[in-house]
Amino acid sequence: MDLDLALVRAFVATAGTLHFGRAAEELNTSQQALSKRIARLEELLGVRLFERQGGIRLSEAGERFLPAAREALAAGERAVAAVTGTGPVVRIDTWGHLYAPMRTVAEAVQVLGAVRWEPGPGRDWPSVAQALLRGDTDLGFGRVHPLPDGRDAGLTQRLVRLEPVDVVLSPSHPLAGADALRPSDLRDSILWCPAELNRLDFLRRFADEFRITRRHDGPNLGLDHLVQHLRTDPEGFTVFPADAPLPDHTGLRSIPLVEPTPLYAWSLAWRESSRHPLLDTLLRGFTEAGRTRRWLEYKPQRDWLPDTDHPKLAVR
Amino acid sequence: MDLDLALVRAFVATAGTLHFGRAAEELNTSQQALSKRIARLEELLGVRLFERQGGIRLSEAGERFLPAAREALAAGERAVAAVTGTGPVVRIDTWGHLYAPMRTVAEAVQVLGAVRWEPGPGRDWPSVAQALLRGDTDLGFGRVHPLPDGRDAGLTQRLVRLEPVDVVLSPSHPLAGADALRPSDLRDSILWCPAELNRLDFLRRFADEFRITRRHDGPNLGLDHLVQHLRTDPEGFTVFPADAPLPDHTGLRSIPLVEPTPLYAWSLAWRESSRHPLLDTLLRGFTEAGRTRRWLEYKPQRDWLPDTDHPKLAVR
DNA sequence: CCTATGCGACAACCCTCCGTTGTCGGCCGG
DNA sequence: CCGGCCGACAACGGAGGGTTGTCGCATAGG
Incomplete structure (x- = not known):
């Protein structure tokens, strides 16, 4: 019971012109061939798609079929585009x-x-x-x-996504053994920022919210540079989206944050x-x-989201 | 260049088992026929979908095609369901x-x-x-x-929709000639409610917000009943979604509300x-x-929406 | 009432294409 | 080196889809 989209195309074209002759021309075929195609489609579906009585018009079933038929054609075209690399x-x-x-x-x-x-x-x-x-x-x-x-x-x-952030710190950090940490546990540590803090809206709000006053920022010299410093500073940490990949073999520890879990929007x-x-x-x-x-889960009593992100939340 | 979904079905089944024989069985056909179908599809697309070397596996193009192919099949099934009345x-x-x-x-x-x-x-x-x-x-x-x-x-x-509401009133109402009215213009008129006001959240908030103190409510006796009363009361009005149909020949006037335009969510x-x-x-x-x-247009300076509806708004 | 005209359906024909059966070749494990 | 498994290839037959030609049935006009 699989449609041949060529038949569907014939139907859509005919529904557009409501005229077999002109639709046939549009499809570069003959009126008879088109007529047969429609008949075949109708037989396949077991339903009459057009009312014929001197000219044609869509039947009730045809009316229901038309939008779905357009969708199916579009899906077919997307599939072709996906594989041939044509299309936008x-x-x-x-x-x-x-x-x-x-x-x-x-x-x-x-x-x-x-x-x-x-x-x-x-x-x-x-x-x-x-x-x-x-x-x-x-x-x-x-x-x-x-x-x-x-x-x-x-x-x-x-x-489109709320991603929890983890703490990333050196194994020599005193908190490195924990299974989970609270943001407030980090007040005595130094937040290493991957760039200048005034350009990092999330980190700035995070540090302010949880009163993390010891901060270290500077120009963005890349992830490796940051990792280097973290590895050697037993007081340092940074936060990092939970699913984002850290370079392998950095030797750093990633620990989930809870109570609350900060979310990156x-x-x-x-x-x-x-x-x-x-x-x-x-x-x-x-x-x-x-x-x-579950990219959009947010529980106000469990998670923390910067104020400016709240308007983006919505029942959806 | 229209796909035959039967070919697509063959591809999806084969991609599922990665085995021509078993996929053929699943499709109630022979291995050779299936092989030909895949070959036909590959020729149509101009791309090799499987790598064959003692057993098969998906090619890169096949990998790209698979999800889109599933989508197309689903769209086809929806189209069939739409017209045959099968399905949920x-x-x-x-x-x-x-x-x-x-x-x-x-x-x-x-x-x-x-x-x-x-x-x-x-x-x-x-x-x-x-x-x-x-x-x-x-x-x-x-x-x-x-x-x-x-x-x-x-x-x-x-x-899913924010619908402006109109004023509906009798032609004998003093404001009946206006092209547009402000909610505040209605302070001296009587709001006729189609049911008990404490069960009509929107109307109650509307009346409170715009200080419409003269209100007339009662049990819900249907639209015709309300229309009857409105027609005979030159001081009465009600509000009604702009696109909702009023019974024909009521003789009532519908006038858009502006500054602000109340929206029904x-x-x-x-x-x-x-x-x-x-x-x-x-x-x-x-x-x-x-x-x-444009069902979701909302401009705070132009429109009015009850407070409790605000959380539903969101960038989407 | 008859005719001209336009449109879609039906019929006959032909060829392409698809599925069948049978067989070959290539990659594996022993 | 051999047997088994799996997919491709070859040959054949039938169904299906496209072609040309014609008919039936509307509607409009005289």
């Missing part, structure tokens, strides 16, 4: 590269397939927002924070006035992945 | 019947087709919430307001722990319809 590509600019945003995008894309994408050169949220507004890129992915002067006006965003952003054709498919991929992998 | 039915309980909730559900379903649904006996939000929790129905649709005692715990809801609700198989399709229908018909 969506450019996705990510930021917060230290936290490996790509892995989440890749996972969401994999769920549905059929989306070809390429990473953009994104650096940070302000620059990606600008690129989106200029049309230099199609989609942004990372942690969004409010921009001054309405520099994000016209952009739509959607929260990953969002997609795009310019509403120029939606990319693949956007809907991609959003479905994130929705699907988010549900199965 | 989703029971949707609506409430606020005076405001004709069904029309919005019907519109959303129409966008994608393929969802068979039947209305339930819903009366009001509390009773529908209870029915959802008991599993007596699959989905609820109407305006959701918070319930006491956690009687809505375990239910997920999603805002329609939501879907379901029990997260027992998602109906059609729920995702249905949600996509609402998302799609919502975008094209």
Whole structure:
């Protein structure tokens, strides 16, 4: 009971023109062949799709079939595009590269397939927002924070993942043996920041919220550099998304945070006035992945989320 | 370039077993026929889907194709189900019947087709919430307001439409000639309520917000009854969703409200722990319809929404 | 009432294509 | 080196889909 999409195509074309002759022309075939195709489809489905009485019009069943038929055609085209590499590509600019945003995008894309994408050169949220507004890129992915002067006006965003963060510290750190730690346990330690703290919205809010006053920041010299320092400083720590990969054999320990568990809010952003054709498919991929992998779980009494992220939460 | 889903089915089955013989058995055909089908599909796509070297495994292209192929098969099945009437039915309980909730559900379903649904006996939000929790129905649709005692715990809801409301009044009402009215213009008029006001969350909040103190309520005796009273009372008015149909030839006037425009918030609700198989399709229908018909537009400076509805808003 | 016209269905024909049966070749384990 | 398993290849037969040609049935106009 599998449809041949060629038949479905014939139906959709005929439903469009309501005229066998013209629809046949459109499909580069003859009226008779088209007539047979429709008849075949009708027999397969066991339902009359058109009422014929001097001209044709959609039957009630045809009316029900039409939108679903269009969907099926579109799905077929996406499948073909997925494998032949034809069709559009969506450019996705990510930021917060230290936290490996790509892995989440890749996972969401994999769920549905059929989306070809390429990473953009994104650096940070302000620059990606600008690129989106200029049309230099199609989609942004990372942690969004409010921009001054309405520099994000016209952009739509959607929260797609809340990721718990772990503490990362040296085995020589006094707390290294714990199975779980509370943020308040870290007050006596030194927060090592991967870049200048005033450019790290999440880390800054985290440190402020939990009164972590000993902080060490500096220019972004990459993950390895940070790891080096952490390894040698028994008082130092940093926080890191729980599923983001640390370089292997760093010898550092990753310990879950609880009471509360801080969450890192990953969002997609795009310019509403120029939606990319693949956007809907991609959003479905994130929705699907988010549900199965529980990417959007948030319990106010268990988790901590920066104030500015709260509006992004919603019953969805 | 239209796929034959029978070929796609062959591919998916083979990708599942990674064994031509067993997949052929599963498909009730011979190994040779299956082999030919795969070859045909590969030629059509111009890509090798399997690597053959003593046994088979998916090629890179096959890996990309698989999820999209599953999607296409599902879409095909939905299309067949839409027209043959096979497949599951989703029971949707609506409430606020005076405001004709069904029309919005019907519109959303129409966008994608393929969802068979039947209305339930819903009366009001509390009773529908209870029915959802008991599993007596699959989905609820109407305006959701918070319930006491956690009687809505375990239910997920999603805002799907914000509908402006119009004033409805008799032609003999002094304001009947206006092209648009402000809520504050109605302070001297009498709000006729279609039921007891303490059961009408939206109307109560509306009247309180805009200081409409003259109110007339009573048991719900139906739309016609309300219309009768409105027609004869030159001081009376009621408010009504802008797109909801009033009975024809009522002789009443409908006038848009502005500065601000009150919005009626329609939501879907379901029990997260027992998602109906059609729920995702249905949600996509609402998302799609919502975008094209601008069902979710809200400007705080232009519109008015009861406080309790604000958490439902979200960037999505 | 008759005819012209336009449209879709039906019939006959032909060829392509798909599934069948039978067989070969290549990769494995012993 | 050999046997067994698995997928590809070859040959054949029948169904199916496209072609051309024609008919039936509407509707409109004289």
